[in-house]
Amino acid sequence: xxxxxxxxxxxxxxxxxxxxxxxxxxxxxxxxxxxxxxxxxxxxxxxxxxxxxxxxxxxxxxxxxxxxxxxxxxxxxxxxxxxxxxxxxxxxxxxxxxxxxxxxxxxxxxxxxxxxxxxxxxxxxxxxxxxxxxxxxxxxxxxxxxxxxxxxxxxxxxxxxxxxxxxxxxxxxxxxxxxxxx
Numbered sequence: 001x002x003x004x005x006x007x008x009x010x011x012x013x014x015x016x017x018x019x020x021x022x023x024x025x026x027x028x029x030x031x032x033x034x035x036x037x038x039x040x041x042x043x044x045x046x047x048x049x050x051x052x053x054x055x056x057x058x059x060x061x062x063x064x065x066x067x068x069x070x071x072x073x074x075x076x077x078x079x080x081x082x083x084x085x086x087x088x089x090x091x092x093x094x095x096x097x098x099x100x101x102x103x104x105x106x107x108x109x110x111x112x113x114x115x116x117x118x119x120x121x122x123x124x125x126x127x128x129x130x131x132x133x134x135x136x137x138x139x140x141x142x143x144x145x146x147x148x149x150x151x152x153x154x155x156x157x158x159x160x161x162x163x164x165x166x167x168x169x170x171x172x173x174x175x176x177x178x179x180x181x182x
Contacts, residue, residue, distance in 0.1 A: 005030035008040065009149045014048045017157040021051055029057070037143045038108055042134060043069050043085050045161070046106035048154055049132070049174070050083050068096065087114055090121045093179075097124040104130040108139055111177050118179035131177040134161070138172025145170065 012025040025048065031040050047055065047070050054074055058067045070083035082100035084092070087109040096103045103125075107114065111133060118126055138161065145165040146152070153164040156174065163170045 003033035005032050006148065007031075008146075010044060010146070011151040012044070012048055013151075013153045014051065015153070015155045015157075016049055016051070017155070018159075019049075019156075023048075023051055025051075037146075038136065038139045039086060041139050041142055041146070042106050042108055045134065045154065045174075046070050046083050046085055046104070046132075049106075049156060050081065050104060054080065065092070072102075087117065090117050090119075090123055093118065093126070093129060094121070094123045097126070097129060102130070103128070104132065105179075106132045106134065108134050108136045114177075115179055115181045119181065123179070127178065127180050129179055131179055133175045133177050135172050138170060141170045141172070 008029045008031055010027045010029065012027060014021065014023045014025065016022070027044065029040060029044065047057065050070060050072070052072060055070065055072045058069050058071060068082045069085045071079065072081035072083070074080055079100045081102040081104065082096040083104045083106065084096060085106055087107060088105065093103065114131065123129070142163050145168050150165060155162040159174055161172045161174050
């Protein structure tokens with residue numbers, strides 16, 4: 001018998017001081033059995049920190065090779081931003097950069113691994129791809145506080161992330177990186 005997705009209900013109060021975005025989200029996320037909690041949390045953070053009109057989670061789910069986990073479209077359906085999670089292949093990033101005006105990658109993978117993969121083949125406008133790296137230890141600390149029905153506050157201020165769950169505050173960094181080795 002196949003395993004089914006587990007639904008997480010996350011209520012997020014976002015204060016993104018760096019971008020001047022303050023929103024409240026009532027998210028219901030399906031966690032596929034093969035999806036790690038780090039990935040789910042990174043996907044949630046990516047959605048919140050990329051929030052703008054037209055943002056949605058993938059309709060195809062995480063297994064889609066045709067669509068990113070998070071996407072931003074204009075009212076006509078035009079793809080504005082491809083927001084990927086984890087450590088996508090160079091081929092996938094090339095496709096993303098050709099398909100969307102903006103490509104962002106939120107990851108907890110080592111930067112050297114991402115740069116090595118990116119240098120394995122030509123990627124369209126590789127220097128323009130936004131890479132946001134979140135420390136794995138931060139995600140692990142948040143994971144210990146989150147259950148299937150959680151209210152949390154997410155604050156980003158000057159590359160610092162603060163997630164508050166109940167009386168617990170977890171602090172970490174989010175660093176802007178490049179896929180191009182310098």
